[in-house]
Amino acid sequence: MTLPDLMCRYAERFAALGRGEHHVASPLGAWLVLALAAPAASGELADEIADALGADVDAAHRAAVELLAHPHPAVSAAAAAWVREGLPGLNAWLSTLPAEVETGPIPTQGQADSWAREHTLGLIDRFPVDTSDLAVLLVSALATRVTWLTRFDTADAADLRGPWSSTLHRVLRASRLPGHDAYITETERAGRVAVHRALADGLVVTSVIAEATAAPGDVLAAAHDVAVARAQHGADAVSVSLFDLPLGDHALWTITEEEGVNPGEHVDALLPAWHANSAHDLTAEPKLGFVAAGHALQQLARLKGPIDAKQTALARYGRRGFEAAAVTHVAMATSARRAEPSGLHRTATLRFGHPYAVVATAHGTEPDDPWEGLPVFSAWISKPEDAQE
Known part of the structure; x- marks a missing residue:
């Protein structure tokens, strides 16, 4: 299993903390902390951590070391281990x-x-835990701030339709813009979905919307699968031709057809701007491995007491770019497509008009780059914002 595949698996466990509410997270930031803590464990605790990581502790530790040893130009990554004398x-x-x-x-x-x-x-101004009584503190920090290769246009929110169109004034529009890509695809977890990808130098942010009845966890899982599959296989491996779909209105898109001198198809997208600030208690889901990691460190340090493991994350998505950051810590205190018919051109407009998932993945910058296609941040969007001119 590749590292991006491992991250998709871990992200699905992490999604349980979001409870379907508006949030942002970095499963990668948590996975890094867990992988660095893993050599402290033995026996059943090591087995629990390996199950969470999706790999044996030695392999996961090596992967974390490799990521930190090969800095990515679009993703700031840091880690620290501080202990009391x-x-x-x-x-x-x-x-x-x-x-x-x-x-x-x-x-x-x-x-x-x-x-x-x-x-x-500078996105997170204060460290998310009081350090005054701590004996052990293991932490990671991930951050990105990128500008789209081409900024979005804006459109009237009424074009979005759905419940958000009455609460917003302006939304983001991507229509034949370089550095933007939109398509429709089939997924195992969320059925047929609409996808938009916004490209920046070294980072791709993928938005995925499914039918409103789909469970948030399934849509987030599908979004991770789509983002990784696109990085691995390209558009032709995952997109559905508009000529395989019925014309007219759908809950997520509208498809039109006309005779034209340029037969083929293209896909536009409408979606809101958004921002999110979240705090996640990593001990609330034992399958994330932080309870076991905390106990392993406590055993080595001969400490007792509660284990504190949390992640603070924020992100902002707008017309010009995307920024996100997360600080994660564990601490303890003392005490295939069909051919298109010639002469016809089809256009689809995808509408991100109800809650949807977002995944930001890194682009590798060299052969065998460990960051290639790796999901770095994810979000569930249910509180849209107006797009700024």
């Missing part, structure tokens, strides 16, 4: 961490806040 039981585990992971004593709150700002491009 007097915990020699952690030394063997600390020795497994690569040089790219910052190590040292527990930072002051001000130092931790500065670390968060530095490694999230």
